[in-house]
Every structure is written in structure tokens, then in C-alpha cells.
Amino acid sequence: MSSLSLSARDTPDMADTPIDEARIRRLADLLLEVARTVDPELAASVPSNFEGDPRLEALRSVLLEHDRAAFARLQQKVDDPQEFAEAVSAVLASAFALAASRDERLASILAPTMERATQASIRTNPKTMVGILYPLMGPAISKSLAETLDGTLQGLNQAFKYSFSWQGLKWRLEAYRSGSTFADVVLKHTVVFRVEHVFLIHRKTGLLLEHVAAAEAASQDPHMVSGMLSAIQDFVRDSFSSAEGGRGGGIDSLRLGDLTIWCEEGPSAFLAAVIRGNPPESLHTQLRETLGHIHEDLHGPLEQFEGDSAILGDLSTRLGSCLQQQEQPKEERLSRWLWILPLVLVIAVVSWAVSRAVEESRVDAYVQLLRDQPGVVVTGAERRDGLWHVSGLRDPLATDPAELLAKANLAPDRVAGHWEPYQALNPAILLKRMEATLSPPTDVSLVIYGNTIRARGSAPQHWVEKARAFIAALPAGSPRIDLAELQDVQDPTFIALRQAIQAHIIPFDSGSPRPARDQEPRLDKIAEELAQLIKVARGLGFSVRVTIIGHADATGRDTSNLSLSAARAEVVRSMLRARGIAPDLLSVRSAGALEPLKPDATDEEKAINRSVTLTVSTTD
Amino acid sequence: MIQKKVCVLGSFGVGKTSLVRRYVQSMFSDAYLTTVGVKVDKKTLAVGSADVTLVLWDIAGEDDINAIRMTYVRGAGGYFLVADGTRPETLEIARSIQARVNTEVGAVPFLLLLNKADLQESWGLSREPVEALEAAGWTILRTSAKTGENVEEAFLELAKRMLS
Ligand SMILES: Nc1nc2c(ncn2[C@@H]2O[C@H](COP(=O)(O)OP(=O)(O)OP(=O)(O)O)[C@@H](O)[C@H]2O)c(=O)[nH]1
Ligand SMILES: [Mg+2]
Numbered sequence A: 001m002s003s004l005s006l007s008a009r010d011t012p013d014m015a016d017t018p019i020d021e022a023r024i025r026r027l028a029d030l031l032l033e034v035a036r037t038v039d040p041e042l043a044a045s046v047p048s049n050f051e052g053d054p055r056l057e058a059l060r061s062v063l064l065e066h067d068r069a070a071f072a073r074l075q076q077k078v079d080d081p082q083e084f085a086e087a088v089s090a091v092l093a094s095a096f097a098l099a100a101s102r103d104e105r106l107a108s109i110l111a112p113t114m115e116r117a118t119q120a121s122i123r124t125n126p127k128t129m130v131g132i133l134y135p136l137m138g139p140a141i142s143k144s145l146a147e148t149l150d151g152t153l154q155g156l157n158q159a160f161k162y163s164f165s166w167q168g169l170k171w172r173l174e175a176y177r178s179g180s181t182f183a184d185v186v187l188k189h190t191v192v193f194r195v196e197h198v199f200l201i202h203r204k205t206g207l208l209l210e211h212v213a214a215a216e217a218a219s220q221d222p223h224m225v226s227g228m229l230s231a232i233q234d235f236v237r238d239s240f241s242s243a244e245g246g247r248g249g250g251i252d253s254l255r256l257g258d259l260t261i262w263c264e265e266g267p268s269a270f271l272a273a274v275i276r277g278n279p280p281e282s283l284h285t286q287l288r289e290t291l292g293h294i295h296e297d298l299h300g301p302l303e304q305f306e307g308d309s310a311i312l313g314d315l316s317t318r319l320g321s322c323l324q325q326q327e328q329p330k331e332e333r334l335s336r337w338l339w340i341l342p343l344v345l346v347i348a349v350v351s352w353a354v355s356r357a358v359e360e361s362r363v364d365a366y367v368q369l370l371r372d373q374p375g376v377v378v379t380g381a382e383r384r385d386g387l388w389h390v391s392g393l394r395d396p397l398a399t400d401p402a403e404l405l406a407k408a409n410l411a412p413d414r415v416a417g418h419w420e421p422y423q424a425l426n427p428a429i430l431l432k433r434m435e436a437t438l439s440p441p442t443d444v445s446l447v448i449y450g451n452t453i454r455a456r457g458s459a460p461q462h463w464v465e466k467a468r469a470f471i472a473a474l475p476a477g478s479p480r481i482d483l484a485e486l487q488d489v490q491d492p493t494f495i496a497l498r499q500a501i502q503a504h505i506i507p508f509d510s511g512s513p514r515p516a517r518d519q520e521p522r523l524d525k526i527a528e529e530l531a532q533l534i535k536v537a538r539g540l541g542f543s544v545r546v547t548i549i550g551h552a553d554a555t556g557r558d559t560s561n562l563s564l565s566a567a568r569a570e571v572v573r574s575m576l577r578a579r580g581i582a583p584d585l586l587s588v589r590s591a592g593a594l595e596p597l598k599p600d601a602t603d604e605e606k607a608i609n610r611s612v613t614l615t616v617s618t619t620d
Numbered sequence B: 001m002i003q004k005k006v007c008v009l010g011s012f013g014v015g016k017t018s019l020v021r022r023y024v025q026s027m028f029s030d031a032y033l034t035t036v037g038v039k040v041d042k043k044t045l046a047v048g049s050a051d052v053t054l055v056l057w058d059i060a061g062e063d064d065i066n067a068i069r070m071t072y073v074r075g076a077g078g079y080f081l082v083a084d085g086t087r088p089e090t091l092e093i094a095r096s097i098q099a100r101v102n103t104e105v106g107a108v109p110f111l112l113l114l115n116k117a118d119l120q121e122s123w124g125l126s127r128e129p130v131e132a133l134e135a136a137g138w139t140i141l142r143t144s145a146k147t148g149e150n151v152e153e154a155f156l157e158l159a160k161r162m163l164s
Helices: A012-016 A021-038 A040-045 A054-079 A081-102 A105-124 A126-161 A166-178 A182-190 A222-239 A281-297 A299-304 A316-320 A329-371 A401-405 A427-438 A461-472 A492-503 A517-540 A558-578 A603-609 B016-025 B089-105 B117-122 B127-135 B151-163
Strands: A193-202 A208-213 A253-256 A259-265 A269-277 A376-384 A387-394 A415-421 A445-449 A452-459 A480-482 A486-488 A505-507 A543-551 A586-592 A611-619 B002-010 B038-047 B050-059 B078-084 B110-115 B140-142
Touching: A021 A040, A054 A081, A081 A105, A166 A182, A193 A222, A193 A281, A193 A316, A208 A222, A208 A316, A222 A259, A222 A269, A222 B038, A222 B050, A259 A281, A269 A281, A281 A299, A281 A316, A329 A376, A329 A387, A329 A401, A401 A415, A427 A445, A427 A452, A427 A461, A452 A461, A461 A480, A461 A486, A461 A611, A492 A517, A492 A611, A505 A517, A505 A603, A517 A543, A517 A558, A517 A611, A543 A558, A558 A586, A558 A611, B002 B016, B002 B089, B002 B151, B016 B038, B016 B050, B016 B078, B016 B110, B016 B151, B038 B151, B050 B151, B078 B089, B078 B151, B089 B110, B089 B127, B110 B151, B127 B140, B140 B151
Parallel strands: A387 A415, A452 A480, A452 A486, A543 A586, B002 B050, B002 B078, B078 B110, B110 B140
Antiparallel strands: A193 A208, A193 A269, A253 A259, A259 A269, A376 A387, A445 A452, A505 A611, A543 A611, B038 B050
């Protein structure tokens, strides 16, 4: 098959130079011989020109001996499949590594082959592949399910996003508080369930491998349940197997009234959970993981199982982790009330304590306020029978304690006052007392300087006299009352009238109790002036008294003079009375000769001393 | 504890359910309620010193339309073939079932029960086929769910064979 071509490159040099033909032939022969040595086929088809030339043969064997042996070894390696395989296997790994590092071609070349190999493997024995993949499939499915579920929950989240139901708001608040997503909270409240039984069932025989039940969960014989469940699975798998003859899946979920049965299938065994209520998707994960772990750890025993569960050991604790349950929210409501009750109590106690403290501080303020009041002495303040009692001494003229309650923000019915009356000597109270007792004229002002009350302004004589009497009646130790600055001011009409009346001297004849006859007009005048004076005084707020004083001259005996002067005064009184003057305003005094108006030396003087005079005094 | 799955197989109406009922509940009824699908029952018995729980799969009988589902037979530790002595054709059906079961689960212990032994006078079963089966190594028992004849014995025998 192989061809050999030899070509000598023509060089101009060669063409021009005369060639030694014999040398060229020899060279050609030599080259041909080399080619024959290298290619056995050529050796067979082209006869050697050196045949029979023992020298060349000898030379050849010397020159090429080594290469020949090496070549033979190589030839052997390539021709023998076993050896060739060995040789390739030594470098295969590095060759793959090299090829893979170079570019992507290796992967794309291998991929279809790998796929075909996998397909073939699955076709001939699916169980092997399932067995290989199961530990991976469990988590992979969990993961994809979790993602799907997450998507669903996000959808749910969206759906609830704009729902402003009371429940929705409450759950939102809860989600916010607990830091979980809203969807989680919704699930938590809507999913209420209890796993009552978990069966681990051998797939091939339908025999029960393990069974755990929640406390008080009623059940059929677990062996029979396991048999029936497995029969149902077989039936379903058989009936709905795919057209190509591959096995269909069994039942994932069965619903019987409010019982749900969830089945989780593994290669050798399946888990069935009997659940009351609405289980959460997380339970699926739990079942799947439990089954996955059992398969990982007990792969061999599960394959070999023929009815003796002793070879599997105790699986009840593993299955126990699937016995989950979700409490009714009812209980939560109860606990919420339990939580609120003490809170209410605490609030009540605290608010009571606070209000009491507030009230107490107000009472304190109130007592302080009372202490600042002149004429009030607080002797005690205490709380009794839920009421405050404040007691002490109080001058009747001091501020009414009840009026101060409002100032201290206290309700009148919260505080009862118990006050003993007393007379305070405090200047302020004394001033009040003065005002109450003396009712000073508007011109008079009373001012406190330290322990002294000073009266200022102008007041009528009669008021000043009253004030003096008041001061005189004060108990020892009282504040001083100073009237020195007070000016005596009287009504000019009153003064004029008083002067006029007091200026009158009614003369009498010697020894006669009756005024001289010509004195009638004077008496008329006196009566008229008196009437006016009384009227004026009444207008000024006081009344007047008139004392009629009878005089006599020193002639005669003293006793008769006294009676004579008394008689003279009485006569004037009755004469004035007869002229319309109220008799109770007129008093009579006899001075005899003891208060002579003149020295009583001359007759004129004696005549003046035989008389009646009038003095006006003021009373309230 | 040791458990074994035991299938009860045969033509329809041969008395499979009745045999299981007699064995598990010691009861019998003349009423015929055909089994739909499978009915699983169980009974624990003592074989020597060991306790064995037999999980009994009473499988709906085979008729012209429905062959026995082989999926139900998978994993069986042993099985009964039940034929009705009063209906000779049920023996042939039992034989055909056995062949199929054998390919599915292999050579596990089994017994052939010729049931309704209490009606032996009306049996139409000829001796030859029975003897042929015995010659082939089959163990054959005449039973009656009605009287309980050979019922306990049959179950005990199968249990022993499965444990040995
Ligand atoms: N006399 C008599 N009658 C029997 C006996 N066993 C079963 N029967 C009756 O035969 C009828 C069928 O019995 P089943 O036990 O329901 O038969 P089966 O094989 O379960 O039938 P399928 O479930 O339809 O396959 C019933 O009426 C039984 O009372 C027996 O030993 N003696
Ligand atoms: Mg039946």
C-alpha cells in the first residue's frame, strides 16, 4: 500500500557538473536499502540491490541492529491489543486532562456517549441508577420544592399585601414583631395539624419495618395498615404505569375525612404519615429527610430484608422526629388572656399608687397653703378611711380652708377639715378684726408695718374714740395699733351746729328753776339747731347725745344750788322735749356752783353762772 | 420479631377469604362477598420457639377478565394456591397461577389447598391431575373453611416451610 518516492533536488550546480554515474547509483541503492529496512512492505516488493553483497549486509546489521529491536518492540505494542491498551491506559488520564484543559471539545465529544451510557444503564436496571441517585435526589427535590414553595409563599405574600382585614393586620404586626416573613405567620396560623402515625414500610414485601404513634392516637393493627397501604401503592403504581413500561409513581397523598396520609417513597422502603388536620409543607421535607437518612445508613439491610426487622435495629427514634404537631391557636388565646390579666393588675396597682402619690403631694401642698394663711394653725393631716383629714385652729376671720382646696387641685369631697376657732393676734388677722369691728371710714387706711398696724387718713372723732376703745380692749401682746397719724375730720355743718349749740347760755333769775321769760325764742332756736344736728349726725352715720348741764351761782347753800341746777336742767330738757326733741337723746347733769362759767365775783358774772349749758357728744 | 408476607391466590369464589377469616377470626359465613383488590390481615403464631407474624394478602380471585396482579405477589415469603374441589377447572387455574408466581418471586414455599372439603361428595375433581401435581413435588391439603378442617395445619405448615 505504501509508496516510496525519492526525489533529488536539482541544483544548477549539479546540472552543470559532470556526474560520476557509478557514485549516484550507489547512493540510490543505499537509500533504497534504508527505505526497505524501515518499511517491510517495500522490502518485500522491491528486490534489494545489495542482495548478495555480504559486506553491506554486515554493515547494515551493525548500523541498524539497535533501531530494529526498538522498532520491533513498538510494533509488538501496537499490534497486541492487550499491550496497546496497557500503554494507552498509562497516559489516558493525563491525555484527558491535557485535552480538557486545552478546550471544550473533549466534553462535547464525550457528552453524547455518556448520555447514551446512562440511558442504557437506566433501561437495563433502573434500580441501580435510582440507588446511586437517591441520596442526591432527596436533597435535590427538597431544595427545588423549597424553592417552589418559597415562590408560592411570595405569591401569598403579595396576595395578602393589600389585604387590610383585621386578621391580616394582626398577622402583619406579628410578622414585624417576630422578624419573620408575613407568609410564615399566615402559615403558622392556618396550618394546624398532628401527625398521628408514621409507618416505615418495606416496599418489596409490604411488611412493616417500624411504626410510631402519637400519644392516644387510635389505630388499626399497624401490620395490616402497612399491608393495605403497600397494596394500594402497588395497585396505583401498576395501574398508572407509563405506556413505555416504566413504573409509575405511587400515591403521594391520600385523604380520608380529616385524615391525610402522606407517602414518601424511597428505593427500598416508604414512609407513610397519617396526619389529622392540615399539615405544613415542611412536614414533607421532614419525611423525605428521615427516609433519606434511613436509606443512607441501612442500604444493605433494607435490600436484604426478608421479614426479620432485627437486622434494622431500632428506628423508632428516627421516625419519632416525624411525629410533629401544631397546637390549636385556641391555647394561644388563653395564654394571651393570662398575659393581659397581670398586666391589668399591674396597671391598676401602679395607677392607684400613682394617683395616691399625686393626691398625697396635693394634700401636702394644701397644708402648706393653709400654713401660709394668717389665722390658721394646722395641727395634723392624715389619711383615714380613704379620706384626708386636716385639723387645726382657725380664727373665724381667717380664709376659709375649703376655699383653698380648689387651689391645691383637690376635690372638696376628698378632704375633711376639722377646725377649732381661736382668736389670732397676728397683725393681718387683727387688721381684719379691726375692719370687721370698727368698719373704718373710707378715708382711713390700715397698713401693717411689722408688728404694728398704722391707721392713716382722716376719721371723725367719734370713730377715733371707738378705735381707742377697741385698742384698749385688746389682750396683752397684741400688735400695736398706731392712730397718731390719723387726722380728726368733722363735717363743717356738724361742727358749726355743735359750736352754736354749745355756745348757748340760758340765763336764769336768781333762785328760779325756770329760764327768764324772754328766753323762749332762744330755746326755740336751740331746739331747731338740735333737730338739725341730729339730722346731720344721722346722715353721717352716727347719733348724738346732748347733755344738759344745770349751773347755779355760789349764793346760797351748796345742796340747794345742786338741786336748783338739776331742776334748771330738767326744766330745759322738758322745754326742749316740748319742742320736739327725742327725750332719750337728752341727758341731764347738775353741776351746782361747782363748775362756774365765770369766776362768780361780780353780779354780771353771777348772772352768767345762773344758767344752763349744753354739750354735744357723739355715739354710734 | 419475624414477619412474612403470605399471599392467598386462586380462582374467584374458591374460598380464599373464607379460609383467612376462619384462620384469623375462627368464623365462617355462607354469604359470598367477592374481594376487590386485596384484603390484608394478619395473625401471629408460634413456630417452635419463634413467633412469626403472617401478613396475609387475600388477593381478589382470578376470573376470565382479570388475571391476578403480580405486583401484589412481589416480596411474598410464601403463598397458598386455593382450588375449589367442586369446580375442577379451578385446579388448572391454580396451576397456571403458580407458574406465573414462580417467575415473579422465584421458588418460595407454597401449598395447594383443595377447599370446600365439607362438600367432598359433590367434588368433581378427578384424581389424576392431583396426583400428577403431588408427583411434581407439590404439597396438597384438603381444607374446609366451613368446618375448619386442616386450616390451622395449612398455615402452620407454610410458616414452618418459610422459616426453614
Ligand atoms: N361449604 C363451603 N363453602 C365455602 C367454603 N369456603 C368458602 N365457601 C363459600 O364459598 C363462597 C365464596 O367464598 P369466598 O371466601 O368469598 O371466596 P373467595 O375465594 O374469597 O372469592 P373471591 O374473593 O371472589 O376471589 C362463599 O359463599 C363461602 O361461604 C368451604 O370450605 N365450604
Ligand atoms: Mg375473597
